[in-house]
Amino acid sequence: MSLGYYDWLVKVIVLGDSGVGKTNILTQFCDSKFSQNYTATIGVDFKIKILNVQDKKIKLQIWDTAGQERFRNITQTYYKGAYGIIFVYSLVDRNSFNNVEGWIKSILESSTDEVCSILVGNKLDSQDRRVSTAEGEKLAQKYNMPFIETSALENKNIQDIFDRLGQNLKIRL
Ligand code: GTP
Numbered sequence: 707m708s709l710g711y712y713d714w715l716v717k718v719i720v721l722g723d724s725g726v727g728k729t730n731i732l733t734q735f736c737d738s739k740f741s742q743n744y745t746a747t748i749g750v751d752f753k754i755k756i757l758n759v760q761d762k763k764i765k766l767q768i769w770d771t772a773g774q775e776r777f778r779n780i781t782q783t784y785y786k787g788a789y790g791i792i793f794v795y796s797l798v799d800r801n802s803f804n805n806v807e808g809w810i811k812s813i814l815e816s817s818t819d820e821v822c823s824i825l826v827g828n829k830l831d832s833q834d835r836r837v838s839t840a841e842g843e844k845l846a847q848k849y850n851m852p853f854i855e856t857s858a859l860e861n862k863n864i865q866d867i868f869d870r871l872g873q874n875l876k877i878r879l
């Protein structure tokens with residue numbers, strides 16, 4: 707099936723601190739690529755991918771935002787119209803976990819649209835874990851969203867992020 711045919715077009719936005727792996731999650735999901743070298747996203751990029759949910763084709767327009775503080779003002783204007791939101795922190799960066807609730811609050815409280823969200827703890831491959839699975843689960847429960855731990859490096863559970871999101875989207879579309 708070509709990229710041209712789809713049943714729904716859905717805008718998805720990926721948010722979280724700088725360096726947690728947002729861009730690599732997307733390059734792994736969309737292009738099967740991972741880069742060890744860190745290149746900060748500047749402003750916003752976006753990628754397109756067709757997601758199959760049961761018998762429907764959902765065209766995801768995925769916006770990859772910059773986690774760096776100096777680009778925050780730019781990214782705020784991109785939240786509008788997003789139907790799916792992926793909140794990412796790094797399992798090896800305690801600060802990024804502490805900050806992710808701030809991301810969740812600022813988006814969900816200011817958003818009037820009904821959105822589907824998912825919480826993602828990335829870098830599951832690393833030996834240097836600083837955030838437990840239970841902590842992630844608890845936070846996700848608090849905001850009533852699914853939770854998943856991933857590794858963009860090992861391509862572990864990356865597809866699942868979008869499948870979970872797609873299932874929730876399907877219910878609401
Ligand atoms: P900003 O664009 O600044 O917001 O950062 P980002 O969230 O897009 O992070 P990015 O994907 O650029 O990854 C940051 C660094 O973490 C890079 O050096 C990646 O190679 C590394 N990284 C990303 N995902 C993983 C992962 O699953 N495991 C490991 N070990 N490293 C990862």
Ligand code: MG
Pocket residue numbers: 728729730745746747770771772773
């Ligand atoms: Mg990036």
